[in-house]
Amino acid sequence: MAKKIFNKLKMDGEAKKSIIINPRLKLMGDVTSKSLKFGSKVGLMDEVKKTDGLTLTQSKNLKIGKSLHMNTFSGTSTAAKTLKKYPEQEVIKTPEVIDVPHHIQLRMKVRNGVVTIVGARKVDGGFVKETNLHLNEGLVYEVTKGTKRLQFGVIPDFGVRRSFPNPNPKNEAEKGHSISVSHEIDFNVRVLPNDVSLASLKSLKVDLYRTKSAISSQLTNETLDKQFDVKLRKMASLQRIDIAKLPKTLQNSFQKALN
């Protein structure tokens, strides 16, 4: 935990002298109870008729709209029914706003080293935007528009298919995985609606990097390749999204998500 420095007094080792907090105020011993009335705003508690409970001033303070009272209570003990099964608690019928009312999810696919976009949706609620890159092994993607990073994310497991170890192994190898190559990776990119539009899709760039050595660092405003240089190796890139060249269904998805 970082140490802080202030330019105020330090407490003495042994408290001897009273600290004057506010010299304009009096000491407790200097006043009589009479002088302590809070001005003219309200009366004394005993001035209130017992049946009224409140002075006009208090009533005014407490009222919310029209007269609002709880239902009569007889004063006798009544036990509330304890149910065996309770219904779902009722949700307020308004969309839950966390960071943003909604965001855009882009579904990316990497097949044989080529990055393509395979889906776009508008999704309710906000999303996690990390500020630290923590990567030991695997891939990291970065989505940029010009020099601005819109999002990044880690893809920890890629490029392989692993068979589960055999519980009754016929040989030593079957105690572990059988590894084969897989050429496909899917991942989600989540961006702010203001950061992406049909018109700006052409300036959107998705880069995919393979880590060369472990990184655990706060990100700067620089793109990943500039900040981490040789620690990352670019392995694929989607330079622009040309909506006209996308399949019709995908074009429709973009229209729906971004309009």
Add this chain to the structure above:
Amino acid sequence: MVTQILKSGPVGQKKNIAVLGDGFAEADQTDYNNKVNELLMDGVFGHDYFYEDKQAFNIFRVNLISNVSGVSQRRYDEKGTPNDSSDDTIISTTLKDTALGYIFSGSWAHCWLEGGTNTSTLVQNALNTWVPDYDLVLIILNESGFGGCGGGSFQIVTKASSWAVMAHEFGHGSAGLADEYCTNKTYSGGEPGSVNLTTNTNRSTLKWRKFVNPSTPIPTGVGACSNHNQGTKPAGWTRDHNVGLFEGGGTNNMGIYRPVENCRMKGNSPEFCPVCYTEFKTRMHPFTGRNFRNCYTGDFNGDGKDDLLVHNDNSIMIYRSNGSELDVVFSAVERVPGSWQFKPGDKFYIGDFNGDGKDEVVIYNSTNWNKEYLGYLVDDGNNGLKLRARYDNSMPGWQFHRNDNFYVADFDGNGKKDLFIFNGVDWSIPYLAMLKSTGTGFQIVKRYDKNLPGWNMTKKDQFFVGDFSGDGKEDLWVFNGDNWSIPYLGMLSSNNTSLTMRKRYDNVLPGWQMKKGDKYYVADFNGDGKKDLYVFNGLNWSIAYLGMLKSDGTNLSMVKRYDGNAPGWQMRKNDKHYVSDINNDGKEDLFVRNYPDWNREYLGTMRSNGTSLSCGWKEDWVGEWNLGGIDEFIACDFEGVGGKRDLIVHNTNWLGMIRATPNLSLRKIYYKWIHNYKHGRNW
């Protein structure tokens, strides 16, 4: 059809797991649902890391109806070389009309199963249709033979698979962990990128050095897939939690090292080792959305030690105290059985409401639903909580409203904590009710409308509880410094079902001129069984004052007043106090802290001998804890020694356990998450 079976939060803020089934016909859907629960919910998410961090994940179960039961089958001729698939030939294939078209082969070298002609498209279509936000995918085949194939965020398993292997696979898929098991190969490559494998045998540069005890030899195990064989294994050594450097890992016998003898990434069954666990926690922490802002203490298992309950958004976690450390014992996301659904606006009240010697939890939510809810949660018999009673919108005699305030007090002295409720804001007149605990729920025994005996209730009445009469029934104290021309303090004694005004002080207390800014702390500072009163005012006078007013059962008398400073503590405007019993002598004391008024932050103790105080303090740091303005304190007894000599200190990312005896000292500090490493820590 899709059912979200773990609802942690918006899809953009969580890792989303899609679960699909193949070969489950209409009649098999219950079997499928049960298998999802067994493998994923009770299995993977019922144990160690995943149990703790459920809040980072959403789980969506998709019920796909296959036209037939069971999946397609394929048999290979492995030519006597089961490890080598390249020479295998297909003996037979029996296709079935299933939702995803998977074919089970039962051949390890063929990943046990494979997709059919259209499987990739069918899976993609199902995901796009039902769980377009998926990050991880689990596919369960209706096949009783063993098998499972993982990679690239997918896991396809049969019904005979085990959750432990699936958890291992999630280690690859969500944390990028490497295998730690050995086969008969020797590694000859460079330093691997994986966090849990290395070729480096230099202690000072070892990537997991922070978890290695200096007394542990490096390397710790030498030779083919070794365990601890360098020197004597110390007492208390555990195979999965003591970190060293062990030869063998990454499917190799030699030439590469792993962090522990046996981790889930090696043997499937053990828990994740500290290195793997920390990797998970580091990666997933942003997706849990957790912090330490909402903390509550209570002895939830009745062992005398106060435990910790942390509330975050729609989850709670309970950490058990062993006297000096905390350990996770309960993790609930979205709801507990019963059911109570957690929300950010939940307000928690802790107390032993059923007199069983364990604390229960009352939760009130008046902000997140379309009506108000009061829930009563009790021990579920398994270190967790379940709902015992819930009151929706109202209960007989009381209609809940937004600004209802609750006070925990055993007002009938039967050993079961009860509740006072006050609302001075939401109605035309103020209301106060006494909610008696029946042990299984609550019932109102008395409601006061507008007036309490001898007291006109108003909006800004401040209530405190404490048995000033010493009859075992907790009484009600009320102060109002805002709504009248003069301040008032009332002492209302409880007689089980009603209140009686024993004494009202108008404007002055004995030796004390009441003011608007008075802060009252009910505490038995002389240990006579009658709650007394500390009163502090740092706002309304030119110096700060602290008074000790003793209760004789019906009246207060000033025992001691400190003007400006107390012995060993210079009082200032922003002193904040917490009632405690630091030396467990039955005379309640105060913790005091001040951060805005000095150039350093201070935490102090004010110990009562019954008639006066003696103080001590720490400046700026308590051990490794850097005192700060954002810190919140809870006085408690996590040591279980009696009294209340401990403090839980917490802010967004840090949580500390401070004890005051013999001096203020830090017992434990946690960053971002609570975990006790055998050696080292996560920062």
